[in-house]
Amino acid sequence: MRKEFESITIARNGLTLALSKLVLLTFYFIGFLVLLIKELKPKGKVLTAFNVITLPIILLGTYLIITHMFYGLSHGSNVSQDFPWGIFIGFNVMVGVPFAGGAYVLAFVVYILNAEKYHPILRATILNGFLAYVFYASAIFLDLGRKWNILNPIIGNEFGVNSVLFLVAWHFLLYMIAQFIEFSPAIAEWLELKRLRKILSSMTLGACVFGIALSTLHQSGLGALFMMAKNKLHPLWYTEFIPVLFFVSSIFAGLSCVIVEGTISKKVFRHRMSEEYLKNYDDIVIGLARGCAITLFVYFFLKVLIFIHGKSWVYISSPMGIWYLVEVLGFVLIPCLMFYYGQRDRRINLIRVAALVTMLGVIINRINYSMIAYKWYLPLSEKYIPTWQEIVITLTIVFTQLWIFRWVVNRMPVYGEVPEWAKEKELEEEEYQAELGFTMANGGQRYRDY
Numbered sequence: 001m002r003k004e005f006e007s008i009t010i011a012r013n014g015l016t017l018a019l020s021k022l023v024l025l026t027f028y029f030i031g032f033l034v035l036l037i038k039e040l041k042p043k044g045k046v047l048t049a050f051n052v053i054t055l056p057i058i059l060l061g062t063y064l065i066i067t068h069m070f071y072g073l074s075h076g077s078n079v080s081q082d083f084p085w086g087i088f089i090g091f092n093v094m095v096g097v098p099f100a101g102g103a104y105v106l107a108f109v110v111y112i113l114n115a116e117k118y119h120p121i122l123r124a125t126i127l128n129g130f131l132a133y134v135f136y137a138s139a140i141f142l143d144l145g146r147k148w149n150i151l152n153p154i155i156g157n158e159f160g161v162n163s164v165l166f167l168v169a170w171h172f173l174l175y176m177i178a179q180f181i182e183f184s185p186a187i188a189e190w191l192e193l194k195r196l197r198k199i200l201s202s203m204t205l206g207a208c209v210f211g212i213a214l215s216t217l218h219q220s221g222l223g224a225l226f227m228m229a230k231n232k233l234h235p236l237w238y239t240e241f242i243p244v245l246f247f248v249s250s251i252f253a254g255l256s257c258v259i260v261e262g263t264i265s266k267k268v269f270r271h272r273m274s275e276e277y278l279k280n281y282d283d284i285v286i287g288l289a290r291g292c293a294i295t296l297f298v299y300f301f302l303k304v305l306i307f308i309h310g311k312s313w314v315y316i317s318s319p320m321g322i323w324y325l326v327e328v329l330g331f332v333l334i335p336c337l338m339f340y341y342g343q344r345d346r347r348i349n350l351i352r353v354a355a356l357v358t359m360l361g362v363i364i365n366r367i368n369y370s371m372i373a374y375k376w377y378l379p380l381s382e383k384y385i386p387t388w389q390e391i392v393i394t395l396t397i398v399f400t401q402l403w404i405f406r407w408v409v410n411r412m413p414v415y416g417e418v419p420e421w422a423k424e425k426e427l428e429e430e431e432y433q434a435e436l437g438f439t440m441a442n443g444g445q446r447y448r449d450y
Helices: 002-039 049-071 087-099 102-112 116-142 147-155 164-191 194-229 242-268 275-309 319-344 348-372 388-409 420-436
Strands: none
Touching: 049 388, 087 116, 087 194, 087 242, 087 348, 087 388, 102 116, 102 194, 102 242, 116 147, 116 164, 116 242, 116 275, 116 388, 147 164, 164 194, 194 242, 194 420, 242 275, 242 348, 275 319, 275 348, 319 348
8 A cells, every 4th residue: 555655656746846847948939939929020120131132032032932832843844854953953054062071071170180270150151051961962952853752862762772862861961960950059048048058068079070060071072962863964074083083072162162251251140250250360261272272283183194094185176075164264263263362362261252253163064064064056046945934943941041150150159259158168178188189280289289
């Protein structure tokens, strides 16, 4: 009788504890919703040139996406059996992913090489990378005829483990999770969740290392997708080293995107930036330019080697050959020289122009692979040309990402100083990581002594 009474008491206490936690979680959830509704109100001017231009496009693009979902892939799209990949993959995925490459490059530089100089721009770069993957990966969803099949690589229905696309799909998913974990301490600081922030911060380093490994693989994996199109791709672009070229180009594409994004952010979000960021900004840009110059030269050197080894000079007098020279000389060699002289003479404006030219070159390169050099032998009337609806949807994806990026930066400590309570925790974490020897560049010495 006594044992039964004790068991009833334990069960009652357990139920009371569970109910109290449920009530507490409900209050937290309601509080979060109230905060979110409050934070949805715009900060600053509403009638800006950016809002006036982008809002109508986003509204129209949202309508087009809804009709696209209801009426199928053929509605407002020029994709066909000959050109199954349209602008959503050719531009959003193939261009957006290398532009997001700055996140894994800077994570490697800061966490593995221990280059603390670049730490102030790390959060903004990771946020940009995370949003890019979320929005650009969603472009794959739009390019599917049977959209529910996007879950197949995840749930195990016709896994397709021999497909490169299977590898890319899993890497995209895992990398988005890793990037969210890397950025999550900023969300905890915004919500002032001290305990949660401590837990999330302890996961950041592991997520970074995991993310770096994933990113290097799927950046080259995107190039590997074109290995199966040997007879459809112009010989000047087809090579067995496409995955290597895609990986190397993702480094200077990502760093150039960081330079351009930082230049715009410095004007738009200057009030949100810390003194440390503004003080070190020029040195950071010069360091990034040095990285771009080196990787662009490596890329150019590889292109020359592949060109000579493949005896490709027989194609160079054709229109496609001239277009190839424009891409390699105009958008690889020239920006490489611009970056070199820009970082040597500390000419920030020259570096910014070089970054813009490099980004344009990456766009041209990826569109060459997916549209222009793909089935180049067909007449123009049979080639894929995106419809205006596809262009509007593509712009909607880009502009929506920019709106969310602005919303986050205006509320969370992305460019600015972290709260005082978080600084103390950061110091403890740095000392703990140094004791564990995670700082490979300094041989396991403590950060403060290095």
